[in-house]
Amino acid sequence: MPETIAEFIKSDLRTLIxxxxxxxxWLTLEALASRYRVSTTPVRxxxxxxxxxxxLLKQDNGRLGVHPRVQRRPATAKSSSPAAFFPPDPxxxxxxxxxxxxxxxxxxxxxxLREETTSERFGIGRTVLRQVFNRLAGKGLLEHxxxxxxxxxxxxxxxxxxxxxxxxxxxxxxxxxxxxxxIQADLERMxxxxxxxxxxQNERLxxxxxxxxxxxSGNRYIKMFFEQHGAYHTHLFAFAAPGTxxxxxxxxxxxxxxxxxxxxxWRKARRALAHHIRAQAPIVRRLLKILRQQL
Numbered sequence: 001m002p003e004t005i006a007e008f009i010k011s012d013l014r015t016l017i018x019x020x021x022x023x024x025x026w027l028t029l030e031a032l033a034s035r036y037r038v039s040t041t042p043v044r045x046x047x048x049x050x051x052x053x054x055x056l057l058k059q060d061n062g063r064l065g066v067h068p069r070v071q072r073r074p075a076t077a078k079s080s081s082p083a084a085f086f087p088p089d090p091x092x093x094x095x096x097x098x099x100x101x102x103x104x105x106x107x108x109x110x111x112x113l114r115e116e117t118t119s120e121r122f123g124i125g126r127t128v129l130r131q132v133f134n135r136l137a138g139k140g141l142l143e144h145x146x147x148x149x150x151x152x153x154x155x156x157x158x159x160x161x162x163x164x165x166x167x168x169x170x171x172x173x174x175x176x177x178x179x180x181x182x183i184q185a186d187l188e189r190m191x192x193x194x195x196x197x198x199x200x201q202n203e204r205l206x207x208x209x210x211x212x213x214x215x216x217s218g219n220r221y222i223k224m225f226f227e228q229h230g231a232y233h234t235h236l237f238a239f240a241a242p243g244t245x246x247x248x249x250x251x252x253x254x255x256x257x258x259x260x261x262x263x264x265x266w267r268k269a270r271r272a273l274a275h276h277i278r279a280q281a282p283i284v285r286r287l288l289k290i291l292r293q294q295l
Contacts, residue, residue, distance in 0.1 A: 010046035014055055017066055027056070027064040031095055048193075058197075060247055062205040093122050094132050101141050102235050104152045112149040113142070139231035153232065161281055163233055168277050170222050171213060172270055178216035179266060186212065187262050194254040203247045209254055237284060246283055253279065 009032070029040045029047065047064065050056040057067045097113075104111040119129045133150050136142045143151045193206030214226055253276040260269035 006042040006045040006049075009042055010049050013046060014050060014053075017050075017055055017070060027066075028095070031092070057202075058204050060203065062207070062247060093124065093129070094135060096122075097132065097136065098141065098235055101136065101152050102232075105155045105232075105236070108154050108156075110154050111152040112145070113152065114149040138228065140229050141232050141235075155236070157285060160233065160236075160284065163229065164277055164281055166225075167230075167233075168274050170225060171210065171273060171277065174213045174217035174219065174222050175266075175270060175273060177219055177222075178213050179264075181216040181218065182261060184262065187258050191255060191258040191262070194251040194258070203251055205247045205251045206254065209257065237280065249279075249283075250276070 013032070029043050032043045032047070033040045047056060051058060054067045054069050056064055059065050097118075101113075113133070115126045115129055115133070119126045122129070133142055133144070137144060137150070141153065143153060145151050190206055190208050190212070193204060193208070196203055211226075214222055217223075253272065257269055257272045257276060260266075260272055
C-alpha cells in the first residue's frame with residue numbers, strides 16, 4: 001500500500017501506462033498535478049522514479065513519453081478509462097486551449113476564439129469557459145475584444161527579444177535576492193536533472209532553475225511579472241521542441257549556472273545566467289521559423 005502521495009501517483013500512473021490509458025497529451029507535470037489535485041512536487045518525484053524504472057522517458061525535446069520497453073497488458077475491469085482519468089474540467093481544457101493558442105499565435109496574424117463555438121467544441125458551459133479565458137488573458141495569452149471575441153496575441157519577434165532583455169534583468173535581480181535562500185539539495189537535484197541519463201548518452205533538460213530563483217527571491221513584484229508575462233513565452237519556447245543538439249547546449253548552460261551557485265561564485269553564476277537567457281533568442285528564432293512553415 002503506497003504510504004505517500006508520490007508513491008500513490010507512481011503506482012497509479014504505472015498502471016495507467018501499462019494498460020494503455022496514458023496518452024502523450026497529458027504526460028506533463030502540470031496536467032498530472034491537475035489530475036491528482038496536488039502541486040508538481042510529488043508529481044515530479046513520481047515521474048523521476050518512473051523514468052529510473054524505465055516506465056517513462058524524457059525525450060530529446062524535454063517532453064515525457066512512454067519508454068519503449070514497457071510491457072503493455074490488457075486493461076482490467078477496475079482500471080480507469082481515459083475519460084475517467086481526465087474528465088472534462090476547466091484545468092484540462094485550459095491546457096488544451098493553451099497549446100491551441102500558441103499554435104495560432106505562431107501564424108503571426110491575429111486570430112479570434114469565440115465563446116459559443118469553443119464551449120460547444122469542448123462540451124462545457126460558457127460561464128466556465130469564460131473563467132478559463134479570463135485566466136489565459138491574465139497570463140497574456142488572450143485579449144478580450146468587445147463584439148469580436150477573444151483575440152490570440154500574434155507572435156512578434158521584437159516583443160520576444162524585448163521580453164528576454166527584461167527577463168535577464170529580473171532573473172539576475174532574483175538571483176541576487178535568493179542567494180541566502182538557496183538550498184544545496186535543490187541545486188544538486190536540478191544539476192542531476194540536467195545531466196545525461198546514467199549509463200546513456202540521452203540528454204535531459206530540467207528547467208526548474210528559473211522558477212526556483214524567482215520563488216526564492218521573495219519579491220512578489222518579480223513573481224507577478226513572470227506570472228503575467230512569462231506564461232506565453234514559456235509555452236512558446238516549450239512548443240518549439242528543441243532537438244538533441246539544442247537540449248544538450250541548454251542543459252550544459254544550466255549545469256554551468258548551477259555549479260557556480262553550488263560554489264557560491266555569484267559573479268560567474270550571474271554571467272552564465274545572462275548568457276543562457278540571451279542565447280535562447282537565435283534558437284527560438286530559427287526553430288519558430290521552421291515551425292511556422294509547417295503550421
